[in-house]
Amino acid sequence: DGGITQSPKYLFRKEGQNVTLSCEQNLNHDAMYWYRQDPGQGLRLIYYSQIVNDFQKGDIAEGYSVSREKKESFPLTVTSAQKNPTAFYLCASSTTGGVSGNTIYFGEGSWLTVV
Amino acid sequence: GDSVTQMEGPVTLSEEAFLTINCTYTATGYPSLFWYVQYPGEGLQLLLKATKADDKGSNKGFEATYRKETTSFHLEKGSVQVSDSAVYFCALGAAGNQFYFGTGTSLTVIP
Numbered sequence: 001d002g003g004i005t006q007s008p009k010y011l012f013r014k015e016g017q018n019v020t021l022s023c024e025q026n027l028n029h030d031a032m033y034w035y036r037q038d039p040g041q042g043l044r045l046i047y048y049s050q051i052v053n054d055f056q057k058g059d060i061a062e063g064y065s066v067s068r069e070k071k072e073s074f075p076l077t078v079t080s081a082q083k084n085p086t087a088f089y090l091c092a093s094s095t096t097g098g099v100s101g102n103t104i105y106f107g108e109g110s111w112l113t114v115v
Numbered sequence: 116g117d118s119v120t121q122m123e124g125p126v127t128l129s130e131e132a133f134l135t136i137n138c139t140y141t142a143t144g145y146p147s148l149f150w151y152v153q154y155p156g157e158g159l160q161l162l163l164k165a166t167k168a169d170d171k172g173s174n175k176g177f178e179a180t181y182r183k184e185t186t187s188f189h190l191e192k193g194s195v196q197v198s199d200s201a202v203y204f205c206a207l208g209a210a211g212n213q214f215y216f217g218t219g220t221s222l223t224v225i226p
Contacts, residue, residue, distance in 0.1 A: 006158075102147070103208065104206070104208065106160070
């Protein structure tokens with residue numbers, strides 16, 4: 001089935017460590033996104049990529065990094081510079097160039113906890 | 116800039132009650148409008164969408180109509196079930212694959 005796969009579902013990070021969250025999609029979408037969601041809160045955009053080898057900062061990019069070497073993959077690294085990384089992270093991808101507008105789809109999310 | 120404002124929650128309803136969650140938007144151009152549903156610990160699932168004025172999106176008994184004159188896209192369901200308990204997000208899709216989300220409305224349906 002086509003979809004967006006995020007891994008791992010749960011991840012624990014020690015202080016000072018970098019961790020990488022994986023996001024893979026087989027929907028043939030050009031655009032991909034990373035959002036952060038804190039408990040009981042809405043979505044905040046971290047980074048997005050409209051095409052391979054290109055990405056832009058979102059509203060809260062500090063302490064995060066991404067790469068887009070393949071169309072299917074958009075991994076997010078949470079660096080030690082991110083002081084409060086405990087959150088639920090959502091990867092998404094969207095159709096592009098649609099005549100009737102584009103739609104964004106989400107993965108199942110990854111929980112990151114600092115221990 | 117483009118934005119979405121949706122009704123503050125939480126909302127608590129009895130089973131079989133009528134549901135309305137308000138959503139209004141501000142946009143330049145001709146955006147697409149969406150409702151997403153999020154169950155605890157999961158990602159957002161597309162519930163319904165509308166791509167132009169007067170379009171009605173519908174799915175699983177939920178409906179929303181794209182009203183350009185009132186810049187609204189209110190979510191409605193005639194008879195909610197306990198299984199509808201979730202967080203609902205209104206969203207706008209703008210040019211350049213930019214998406215804007217409301218803050219979410221938590222719905223709890225009690226038997």
